[in-house]
Amino acid sequence: MPSPRAVESRKLERKVSSLRRRRGSSIGGSGDLTGTATAVVEADGGKLLVDQPAESRYRSFRIRFVSSIVLIASFLAIIWAGHVPLMFMILGIQAMMVKELFKLARHAQAERRLPGFRAQQWYFFFVAAFWMYIRFIKNNLIVEITSSARLARMFGWLLKRHTILSFYLYTAGFVSFVLTLKKGRYTYQFGQYAWTHMILMVVFVPSSFFVSLLFEGLIWFLLPTALVIVNDIMAYLAGFFFGRTPLIKLSPKKTWEGFLGGCVGTVVAAWYGALLMSQFKWFICPRTDLSIWQPMPCAEVPETFRPHTFHLKDLLHDTNPALTEAAYSVGTLLPAQLRDAIAGFSFTCLPMQLHAVSLALFASLLAPFGGFFASGFKRGFKIKDFGDSIPGHGGVTDRFDCQVVMAVFSYIYYNNYVAKSAHSVAAVMSAALKLAPPQQLEVLGRLANVLAGQQVLPAHLRDAIAQQAQRALGG
Incomplete structure (x- = not known):
């Protein structure tokens, strides 16, 4: 009598053979994809983890676990290196994601007659990187180049003309x-042109928002990305041991048990993770320059990372007025003593912990839809994974699809609820560089007068600056 594994194997082979006969050996016009891959996806991809053979489940678990440990260790090493290496890590991940997506719609036979066509796609990628990255680290670059007169002379024009220069570079690619x-390749070429821009708009540009958060404090980059990873791990474990109820058809292995278990685990991890990370200036202080392995410059801990006592009634006043009215309407239905107890309830924590819970809820409830979107995308191309660069996980895009959504939310959340309109040396220098040289000299002279009045600048230096300014202005 054949074993259950042999019966299962024969069933899978029959399904593969049937799908091969019906669909042939090529799929969707992509010369790199085969019908066999599609058959395996459809024949086995719909099974929940708990329904798969134990040996297969645990082999997949071991591979995924080992590769995850390697990824986490590498990530921690780059975190230790600092902000600039992390920025280049983001760029490297984006390049790998774009490479995988470029490959999806590639038709090797057509491109043999289009020399240099693939180079055009990468040219647009680097133009987008030049525009986005310089835009986000402009203030840091200003601090660096103004530390030397030679650097200021060499690169000052680039920062002043960055936007128009980016446009010129894009126009060159367009021409x-x-x-x-x-002739005869118009449809393919215009399709690839649209495909390139779609990838840059949907994947590259949103994920670049992490670069801006990176220099506001490592925690604003590390915490959101870590929460997506934690949610993925928690949901996987909950689904692995308890998953029984399918969640969404686009991703058949996802279950309601995994989805809700991931949410609970992520919120708990966010609360204590934010508390732990807030103890280190390396994580919470903004980086105003582009130095590597240098101590953080902030003299005191930002207010977001100091303990604060919150009263429930004060929190209600700070929320949406409609929600406040609804809360008071519900409160009138409660007994007076209970209503007073709830209104007077208070607790002490770091404001960052509350922000972390908000980020965790988004990472658990909404960011996964980035993964569902990617699952639908893969089904449209009839593939199981975007690539095979990470053992047990698939391609880089398979691991970072949710991070794209999280990057945009984290950026918007930070700038709406956390960031304060505060002046800095970088911001003042950025504004000063937009002035004409005579106006810059006037600002310098007036600033010298202020500093001399505060007895910070010696009088003879003030006089020397004033004389030089008058001489340059023709006075």
Whole structure:
């Protein structure tokens, strides 16, 4: 009598053979994909983890666990290195994601007659990187280049003309594309042109918001990304041991038990993770320059990371007025003593812990839809994974699809609820560089007068600055 595993194997082989006969060996016009991959996805991809053979489940678990440990260790090493290495890590991840997506719609036979076509796609990627990254680290660059007169002379023009220079670079790529159009390949070339821009708009640009958060304090980059990873791990474990109820057809292995278990685990991890990370200046202080392995410059702990006592009634006043009215309406239905107890309830924590809970709820409830979107995308191309660069996880895009959504939310959340309009040396220098040289000299002279009046600048230096300014202005 055949074993249950042999019966299961024969069933899978029959399904694969049937799908091969019906669909042939090629799929969706992509010369790199085969019908066999599709058959395996459809034949086995719909099974929940608990329904798969124990040996297969635990082999997959071991591979995934080992690769996760390697990824986490590498990530921690780059965190130790600092902000700039992390920035280049983000760029590297984006390049790998874009590479995987470029490959999806690639038709090798058509591109043999289009020399340099793939280089055009990467040209647009680097133009987008030049525009986004310089835009986000502009203030840090200003601090660096103004530390030396030679650097200021060499690169000052780049920061002043960054936007128009980015446009010129893009226009050059656009003209190159038009000049390389070939008869009989118009549909393919314009399709790839649209595909390139869609990838940059949907994947590259949103994920670049993490670069801005990175220099506001490592915690604003590390915590959101860690919460997505924690949610993925918690949901996987909950689904692995308890998952029985399918969640969404786009991702058949996802279950309601995993979804809710991931949410609870992520909120708990966010609360204590934010408390732990807030103890280190390396995580909470903003980086105003581009130095590596240098101590953080902030002299005191930002207010967001200091303990604060919160009263429930004060929190209600700070929320949406409609929600406040609804809360008071419900409160009138409660007994007076209970209503007073609730209104007077208070607790002490770091404001960052409350922000972390908000980030955790988004990472658990909404960011996973980035993964569901990617699952639908893969089904449209009839593939199981975007790549195979991470053992047990698939491609880089498979691991970072939710991070794209999280990056945008974290950026918007930080700038709406956390960031304060405070002046800095970088912000003042950025504004001063937009002035004409005579106006810059006038600002310098007036600032010298203020500093001399405060007895910070010696009088002879003030006089020397004033004389030089008058001489340059023709006075």
